[in-house]
Amino acid sequence: MIIEELNKLKQVMTAQMQRNDLVANNLANLNSRGFKKDQTFFDILKTADESRLQLTTKTDFSQGTLENTQNPLDLAISGRGFFVVETEQGERLTRNGHFTVNQDGFLSDSNGNMILGHGGKIFLALDNHPPTAINICEDGRIFLDNQYIDQLKIVDVENYDVLKKASSNAFKVEAGNSIIDIENPCVLQGNLENSNVNSIDEMVSLIEIQRQFESSQRVLKTIDNALKRAANSISKV
Numbered sequence: 001m002i003i004e005e006l007n008k009l010k011q012v013m014t015a016q017m018q019r020n021d022l023v024a025n026n027l028a029n030l031n032s033r034g035f036k037k038d039q040t041f042f043d044i045l046k047t048a049d050e051s052r053l054q055l056t057t058k059t060d061f062s063q064g065t066l067e068n069t070q071n072p073l074d075l076a077i078s079g080r081g082f083f084v085v086e087t088e089q090g091e092r093l094t095r096n097g098h099f100t101v102n103q104d105g106f107l108s109d110s111n112g113n114m115i116l117g118h119g120g121k122i123f124l125a126l127d128n129h130p131p132t133a134i135n136i137c138e139d140g141r142i143f144l145d146n147q148y149i150d151q152l153k154i155v156d157v158e159n160y161d162v163l164k165k166a167s168s169n170a171f172k173v174e175a176g177n178s179i180i181d182i183e184n185p186c187v188l189q190g191n192l193e194n195s196n197v198n199s200i201d202e203m204v205s206l207i208e209i210q211r212q213f214e215s216s217q218r219v220l221k222t223i224d225n226a227l228k229r230a231a232n233s234i235s236k237v
Contacts, residue, residue, distance in 0.1 A: 009216060009223075015042065015055045016213045022057065023205050026197045034095030034169040035195035036061050037202075061160050064095075064196040066188065072134045073099045073107075076191035077154065081182045084116040084153045085109055085170065091116070092170040093155065093163070095193050101126055107142075117142070117150035124149055136189040154185035 019040050029035040041056045066076050075097030077083070082093035092113075099115055102108045105125030107115040114121045117140075124134070124144060135143040140152035157163060158178045166172040173179060 009219060013213060013216045015040075016209055016216065018055050020206065020209045020213070023202050023209065027199065027202050027206070029168050030195055030197050030199055030202075032096075032168045032195050033098050034064070034193050035197065036095070036169075037195070037197045058161065059163065059165065060196060062196050064194040066191045067194055068191050070190050072131045072136070072189060073101070074190055074192045075099060075136060075152075076188045076193045078186040078188055080156050081154045081185050082156065082171070084155055086114040086116055086121065087111075087166075087170075089166070090172075092166050092172060093157075094170045096169040098192055101131075116153045118153055119150045122150045122152075136187060138186050138188070140185055140187045152185075152187060154182045154187065156180045156182050 022038050022040055026037045029037075036059050038057050038059050041058065042054070063079070066078065075083070077095060077097070082095060083097060085092045085094055094109070096109065098110055099107055100110070101124050102112060105123055107117075107122040107124045109115065116122070122142065124142065126133070126144075129145055133145045135146075136152070137143075140154050142149040142152065156179075157173060158180065162174045162177045163171045164174055
């Protein structure tokens with residue numbers, strides 16, 4: 001009976017540590033553009049022999065606040081959808097629209113990954129044009145000095161639950177999840193989407209987790225003291 005209770009307590013404390021790491025990661029990405037916070041849920045799995053506590057993590061894909069930067073290469077998506085980025089590991093989806101034109105003239109993210117349009121990589125050599133010559137419409141069409149270049153590839157997925165984080169603000173599409181082209185996206189030039197992390201909510205969660213962990217430690221210490229007293233009593237007999 002005591003062993004069973006100790007196992008349950010171990011599961012609870014392990015889950016609390018995992019929650020603590022997750023909340024800490026949310027807070028660390030408070031200022032990461034397009035970051036989506038993670039949330040945890042506890043499930044009790046019951047079998048014929050035992051019940052086990054399981055921690056489930058889900059990403060909250062609600063939109064963060066939009067910030068006007070007046071940078072023509074900063075883009076935000078209002079509503080559903082993701083930009084498509086080509087990386088060495090394959091295509092990734094992101095809500096971080098802080099883009100630039102690299103030395104080869106291609107539209108890229110801050111890590112040097114290419115941003116994809118309907119025609120593939122987007123060649124946007126500015127040459128003698130200032131960045132203000134770039135005009136990006138709400139539907140993602142890109143013009144340089146009134147010349148059509150390409151249209152941003154804005155996509156969505158059927159099931160957000162199977163999107164896996166590949167980095168702080170990029171997602172990998174797992175097998176079996178269908179990618180859908182958005183016909184009427186809303187791309188806002190000169191804006192960026194902030195993280196959807198609420199610092200106050202996360203700090204409150206962090207305090208609650210720490211208190212729960214301390215409470216579990218006290219229970220563990222009480223059980224440990226009781227076992228010591230029992231062992232001492234037996235040794236005296």
